[in-house]
Amino acid sequence: MxxxxxxxxxxxxxxxxxxxxxxxxxxxxxxxxxxxxxxxxxxxxxxxxxxxxxxAMPNLHSHAFQYAMAGQAEVAGSTADSFWTWRDTMYRIAGRLSPEDAGAVAAKLYVEMLKGGYGAVGEFHYLHHAPSGVAYDDPAEMSLRIADAARRAGIGLTLLPVFYAHADFGGAPPHAGQARFIHSPDAFLALLERLRAELGGAATLGLAFHSLRAATPDEIRAILGSGLAAGPIHIHVAEQTAEVEACLAWSGKRPVRFLLDEMGAGEGWCLIHATHMDAGEVQDLATSGAVVGLCPETEANLGDGIFPAEAYLGQGGAFGIGSDSQVSTSVAEELRMLEVGQRLQARRRNVLAGGADRSTGRRLFDAALDGGVAALGPASGGxxxxxxxxxxxxxxxxxxxxxxxxxxxxxxxxxxxxxxxxxxxxxxxxxxxxxxxxxxxxxxxxxxxxxxxxxxxxx
Incomplete structure (x- = not known):
């Protein structure tokens, strides 16, 4: 460089x-x-x-290790394929990656992101431990491999270590495929302290909760109240209808509603996907100050559903784009898929242009740029x-x-x-x-x- x-x-x-x-x-x-x-x-x-x-566009949601499995889950199984069957393939890949492999995959991915028009990445990083689930001698080993890959590529980095402790709502114990992801709250806070000391100004440090399935409300509150949650806060939410149904059964509330009401999600938060919301959730999320992280190429690849973008943007909601599972590393492809999905659903053209005689591309580009910076921090561009x-x-x-x-x-x-x-x-x-x-x-x-x-x- x-x-x-x-x-x-x-x-x-x-x-x-x-x-x-x-x-x-x-x-x-x-x-x-x-x-x-x-x-x-x-x-x-x-x-x-x-x-x-x-x-240059910020990429607000990436799982770098998943680049290693791009195109590897496109053979039909014996049952109806879904996000959940795809996840089984992802767990198998996650179980094989050494720290050296993870760094090599991330460096290649980040170069491809740059070539696609991205200038910074939010790495939602939950591949923490050895395949057995035992921490490496340096518990930050895998996180530091990500930081080194970003340095080699020259991409801006917001590192988002992920707290992941459970398999399902209500604190269900994790299963074997999740062993590499799991932390106790104390171990996770120790990781944050280690990374803060190690990274210095080389990257922005935030944190993430994998999902409401993977972290209990008490664990989320304890981590947020620790004084170490000084950067952006990200979380997966409402990506699947099964998740919404399970959250209702557990709490009596839909997942976006739970985050807004119980966790105070707002400015400084980024809610990844938020695909399945009712009208009240759309309205309240749009005015909350939070950013929605949309990953249209991945959401389409996994059959997640279509985000209610027209209603959300119409009420002033903020969004950015991410490459998530890395089936695409292109700014243009993510923004095009976002608009095309809306067209297929509404059976109209230029759905997200925002008014007569306005450029759809310009509105999407400006909004994704502003939302990406809000989600990753000012060092990510703008x-x-x-x-x-x-x-x-x-x-x-x-x-x-x-x-x-x-x-x-x-x-x-x-x-x-x-x-x-x-x-x-x-x-x-x-x-x-x-x-x-x-x-x-x-x-x-x-x-x-x-x-x-x-x-x-x-x-």
Whole structure:
């Protein structure tokens, strides 16, 4: 990766915080942040970028280890396939990964995310222990492998260690397939302390609860009250109708309602999926200050259902996008699937545009960008403004569709027509990490990834 600036960039077109501008000079400080922006500027003395410049997108929900099983659960079983049968395959893969394998898989994944237009990732990390369930000599071993993979790739990281203690609602004991995930509250808090000391400013540290199935209300309250929950808080919720039914039987409340009423979910929280809500949950979540983490490609792949996006966005709800199980690592594919799902359900076009004469791509891009930063923290990127991280995606100005588009049509063509094909360069925090679709450490990362997949196949 190229060194941190100071330096200057010049873009013929750039999507700034206030909208599209032309002939834009961006001065970048040695801290990797934008020091100055001048529209209508001269290119003299600046590095000219190769196409329209837009913010790099935060990826707010990732399980890096699941990249190792991409495409491996697409053979029909003897019973009706569902999320729950897919989970059995995931547990088998999770049981085989060594720390070395996990690091190799994550590094490859993070390079692919960068190539897809992401600049930061929220790693919802619950693969903590050895396959037997015994902690490694360093209980943070697997978490630190993730942090090292992010460093090698050059992607921004919000690390979200996951508290996971139970198999189902009401504190049911975990089963053998979950052994690598399990912590007591005290052990989990010790992990957070270790990571806070180790990571320093190299990553944002938050935390996650796997789900209301995996953590009791008392455990959630104890961890939140510990003083160590200083960053973002994430949780899976209402991904499956079976989960909603089980939560009702256990508590008398639907899961999103339980989080809002009993756990105080609001600003600083990110609720992953939230697919199955009633109208009251949609309204109250939309006004709560929480962000919904949508993973449309994974949700479609698993047959989860379709998020009520039109109603939720119509009431001012915030959302971001994530790659989750890694069936896609593309910003454009996630946003396209989000809109396409709504079209199939509503049997209308441009469902999420937000009004007449508005670009669907622009509305989705802006909303996902803002929601992603709210969910991962300000170091994860954001709109292009003075003081913000210099984290950008450069689209290919030689592509005919991009070259001949103006304004928001650039985003519409990227998201709905061209996809990852037109992501050319990516900068994160003032460093070029993808140049002309390549990563400087790509060959070594690819070799390690291939070796990890070979070991998994032989296991």
């Amino acid at each position: 190229s060194p941190v600036y100071p330096a200057s960039l010049f873009a013929e077109r750039a999507l700034l915080a206030e909208g599209w501008a032309t002939h834009v000079r961006l001065d970048i400080g040695a801290d990797g942040r934008i020091a100055a922006i001048t529209a209508g500027a001269s290119p003299a003395g600046a590095e000219k970028v190769a196409g329209p410049l837009v913010p 709109r292009i403004a003075v003081g913000a991280p210099a984290s950008f995606t450069v689209l290919d100005g030689d592509d005919a569709f991009i070259a001949t588009s103006k304004g928001d049509l650039v985003l519409d063509r990227w998201i709905f027509a061209r996809g990852t094909n037109v992501v050319r360069d990516v900068m994160v925090g003032g460093r070029w990490v993808i140049r002309d679709r390549h990563h400087a450490d790509e060959e070594a990362i690819d070799r390690a990834f291939r070796a990890a997949l070979g070991r998994l196949a032989a296991a």
